[in-house]
Amino acid sequence: MIISYKANMAGPYHIEAGLPCQDSFAIREGRDSYIIAAVADGLGSELYSDIGSAVAASTAVDYCAERISEGMSFDDIKKIMNNAMVHAYKAVLSRAEQDTNAPDEYDTTLCLCAYNGEHLYYGQSGDSGIVVLLQSGEYRRVTTQQRDEDGCVFPLCWGPDKWEFGYLENSVSSVMLMTDGVFEQVCPPVMRGKEIDINIPLARKFMDRFDCNEELVTALESAAYRYLENYPRNLLDDDKTVVVIINTANPAKVMPETYYAVPNWKALREEAEKKLVVPDDTVASDDIADDIAPVTFEDQHEAIIQEDKEDMSTDSASHVDLDHADKDNDEVKKNDLPINFLEPT
Structure with missing residues (x-):
């Protein structure tokens, strides 16, 4: 049985500024056994990017849900996903025209997937992301954040030259889609390039829920919402969105306990500090250490399912985000979009 749950809310920065949540999501049952989901x-x-993200996510999911089916090759599904993203952007442009506003005011990212309980296909535009839990028990980061060297994101309007598509041959037990704020807690920048580049204890709290059923999904969803709502602001000030899809009939194997250990944040910080090159006449090394030192906090013990008293709390550690983007998440300046961008393939 495939179940799903989600959480979506404005971040503290937007709440205080009186801004809407600019994250959106969509999830829908497709043809055959496929579940189609997206975050934007x-x-x-x-x-008006909150409107743009909602239009993009719902349009792409609807397009794929009506067309992807069992027996299709990756090339077939890739073509559908590419066209779904084209249609999503056209829908955003149409909404901007309807509202008589500039299209740039609706810019958004889009992360899209199709999952049939075993195989995962995905499309990526921007810096949201996907992590999977394989049936083998391994957690795997699927997508790459699309940003330039200054940390500015490439949104959907950049077109197919920037979009990425792929699939996993391995059997997938659960999938989690996240917008960038949450994604960088689960896949901390300081862990990039490591053999394990995922904060597995945190990912596990969301994804290893094979004992759940339809009756308990509401409780799981409510607890996930509370957990993200109460997440320490000094770690995550952005809007927060997750969509989790789990095949309870295809549970992941249990790995050795060491695999689930909390990352050694102190060692990661020290290694990161050594890579910093600072001119002698600028910032003192002690100041740099203060800027990138990890913040610790206590477990929150938010109950996920009251019956088993499991929690989705964070561990008493955090990670260092060495390449944090500005809150405004400004996009790279758009000059030349690809020819025929708005024409489906």
């Missing part, structure tokens, strides 16, 4: 993150610098 409207650019904070754009006035």
Whole structure:
């Protein structure tokens, strides 16, 4: 049985500024056994990006749900996903025209997937992301954040030259889609390039829920919402969105206990500090250490399912985000979009 749950809310920064949540999501049962899902993150610098993200996510999911079916090759599904993203952007442009506003004010990212309980296909535009739990028990980061060297994101409007598509041959037990704020807690920048580049204890709290059923999904969803709502602001000030899909009939194997250990944040911090090159006449090394030192906090013990008293709390550690983007998440300046961008393939 495939179940799903989600959580979506404005971050503290947007709440205080009186701004709407610019994250959106969509999830729908497709043909055969497929579940189609997407998350989208409207650019904070754009006035109507909350509308753009909602239009993009729902349009892409609807398009794929009506067309993807069992027996299709990756090339077939890739073509559908590419066209879904084209149609999503056309829908955003149409909404901007309907509202008589500039299209740039609706800019958004889009992360899309199709999952049939075993195989995962995905499309990526921007810096949201996907992590999977394989049937083998391994957690795997699927997508790459699309940003330039200054940390500015490439949104959906950049077109197929920037979009990425792929699939996993391995059997997938659960999938989690996240907008960038949550994604960087689960896949901390300080862990990039490591053999294990995922904060597995945190991912596990969301994804290893094979004892859940339809009756308990509401409780799980409510607890996930509370957990993200109460997540320490000094770690995550952005809007927060997760969509989790789990095949309870295809549970992941249990790995050795060491696999689930909390990352050694102190060692990761020290290694990161050594890589910093600072001119002698600028910032003192002690100041740098203060800037990137990890913040610790206590477990929150938010109950996920009251019957088993499990929790989705964070561990007493945090990670260092060495390449944090500005809150506004400004996009790279758009000059030349690809020819025929708006024509489905």
